[in-house]
Amino acid sequence: MLKTLLVHINQWRLRQTTQRNFLILCSVIVGLIGGLAAVMLKYLVHIMEEVSRNIALHLPFHIIYVFLPALGILLTVAYEHIINRDHIQKGIGNILVNIKKHKSAIGLNNTYSHLISSSLTVGFGGSSGLEAPIVCTGAAIGSNVGRLFNLSAYDKTILLAAGSAAGIAAVFNSPIAGVLFALEILIGEITIPTFIPLLIASATGVVVGKVLQSRQLFHLVTEGWLISALPFYVILGVLSGFVAVYITKVADTLEKGILKKYNRYIRALAGGLLLGILILIFPPLLGEGYHYLQEALNGNMEALKEESLYGEWLSQPLIMLLFIAALVLAKIVAAGITLGSGGNGGTFAPSMFTGAFLGLLVAYGVNQTGLIHLSTSNFIAVGMAGALSGVLHAPLTAIFLIAEITGGYVLFIPLMIVSAISYIISRLYNPHNMYWQHLIHEKKIYPDQDYSMLNSIRLDTIVNRDYTALSKTTPMSDFFKEISSTNANIFAVVDNSGKLEGVIWMDEIRKRLFDNQTASATVGDFMVIPPAVVEHNQAVSNVMQFFDQLDVWQLPVVKNGTFIGFISKSALLTQYRKAFIEQHRNADLFAR
Structure with a gap:
């Protein structure tokens, strides 16, 4: 039923509205839910504070300060371990990781788990703030609304930031501060295409907060400065x-x-x-x-x-x-x-x-x-x-x-x-x-934009698995027959279990191609240790560093020591160019 409804909504938006207008509509939805989440967090903290006060009535004076924070942290740890199964992603840093490396995808459980766990921590006296949890909650709301409507990574990033802005704005009753927080901390750039949805979500969050909970976090009574x-x-x-x-x-x-x-649990208690x-x-x-x-x-x-x-x-x-x-x-x-x-x-x-x-x-x-x-x-x-x-x-x-x-x-x-x-x-x-x-x-x-874009590329999508594997004992005469049917410039040398032992560079072979002793030698005589070996789950930015520092164009890739293919610098640069074009194409589409 839900899938059918979403299909109809997506079909309608493609026929009747532009990408920009639909994103603005989504920002209203995100602002509403983000504002509700901020109100809910305040309400949960109030409940936990009432519970802790009732507990404190049965404890000697001052002793409550020693034990209640420990109880709150213990309950938080138990919830995250037993109920949430450690799926919660704490901290604003993890939002940045999701933006840069996971195309702004955040798990659905993060839309509610921060509300529960942070209210346990702070409600029982834990000395921390609620702003980071509401930012994480708002980000998860924006990300999942984007995923619900099958939006691009660029649009999900905007909605993620919009959810965070709505949360901050609702907590402090500060719509402009919410927008600027999302722009300065999460997105890192200020452009009109991103500013409008953030502003709408932030204003919506403030309206929801004022309607449902008019009490401001605190009031500052200031005077003119001298x-x-x-x-x-x-x-x-x-x-x-x-x-x-x-x-x-x-x-x-x-x-x-x-x-x-x-x-x-010992850490939590101690x-x-x-x-x-x-x-x-x-x-x-x-x-x-x-x-x-x-x-x-x-x-x-x-x-x-x-x-x-x-x-x-x-x-x-x-x-x-x-x-x-x-x-x-x-x-x-x-x-x-x-x-x-x-x-x-x-x-x-x-x-x-x-x-x-x-x-x-x-x-x-x-x-x-x-x-x-x-x-x-x-x-x-x-x-x-x-x-x-x-x-x-x-x-x-x-x-x-x-x-x-x-x-x-x-x-x-x-x-x-x-x-x-x-x-x-x-x-x-x-x-x-x-x-x-x-x-x-x-x-x-890494904070550098190039590194961020590189790390958005999945390594397994650019590994060349069409390769010829050789044994050290393979005669060079057999190897010459092999190279006559391929354009490869590098060959892997593996043992019987598939473990990488070395590589052969065609550039080196060409130098001794007409040497009379070459035909009678084996592959092991010409095998060399590669200057670097890439792990299958290594960050693409690290791989690019290898290419630049070692001045090579191809490197072997292994998984638990087993050879799985080669990665080339040209393939990596091609994929980077596609990612760069896609990012700016999405920005241009929204700006129209």
Whole structure:
């Protein structure tokens, strides 16, 4: 029934509408579902928080901080292992991998599994954010809508980005920031053909979020900025850049996993307890931390003393200053432990939290000197933008996100200054943003567009399996008879089990073709070890590196040591040219 309906829809769209108009229609659908997913995630987190509060009523005071995060991470790991069967693809980095290597195909289970697992993690106090899970959910929604209508890889990529934009926009009530996030982080280019569907999906997501859940994530009450505060905004920009480098390094290290030699449940329990102890020392690290951030924005510094073991000490300005500085350094550690021990979340919210408290640190510290009075709410807002700009390498997203949250452009100049300085400093130490950095270290993908296009080519589609295999004992006289019926320039030498032993190059044979001793020799006498051997599942970009570095045009391909064929540089370049033409043809079709 569903297949028949889809067939009719596809037939209708091919007859009655253009590719561009149908993609816009799909972006509305993706925006609607993405907005619903964002509302559902908030609702699930609210339910989990209620459950954790009920559990906390039966535990001694402060002990809840130690055990509840561990329980949330354990439940997350159990869900992903037992119910989801480890099919979930965590993190925005995996979206980039799917775009670059898998033609934007994301498994259907990712449209709901992030909502469940991240709500368990954050709802029970895990110190991470919900933005990455909603981005992953929106991306999966867009990808699967594209697959449902049998759209091209290019169109699926646009819908994938549209779903992510809708999720971000619905969470923050920031449609422009949602669009810019998708363009700067996921697509990497800003063009009209991609901008329109993203804008429509993002606006639709915001409308759905406002209709079903009007409460905003948090409110920023900012004031007009003073020219006398400009030097301190510059200082904040510099500090934000270095803090962004710190966030990237710590997140990259901890998110790879902690206590790796133990099984997943021991890691979850140990990591959760370690996180609980950290939260016990610094209560604002609990969950996303937006409650404490909102109180700081309201100027209520007393809120930082709540549920603290040493609340009375925080009445002293110097101790409070040190406490805020500790929060700046500790939040990303807590987030890294949460994710590294098996929880599901992201570092988007922890980066905002860190930047906010960095801004508070600067404003509060300067105000204690009595030299000048700085607006703490302004510096908190601008600090968030500075951290996001440096960590994500997305200054436009950072600027417009905070500008939209504040409800105006009063702070636009400070936002631009701090975001730009932070971005420049961060780029000096980290050429790529946090997501690319992790993927490059893991050698999953390369940021260069040529590498991305190369890796979109499947190696098995260009392997030449029409070959002549020889044995080392084959007489050269028999080999000469063989080459008379082929145009091949390279021949494989294999053993009885098909394992590759070497190759024979025709260029070398031609040099000794009329040597009297050649006819009486065997293939083994002329066999050489190839300069490189390609594995059947190797990235095509690596193969191209072999060709360029070794200055050869053909290489053998093996699978578990067994020879399966040859790959030629000319065939690879031909396939690359086809991929390049196809990508730009799709872009041109949409632009018409």
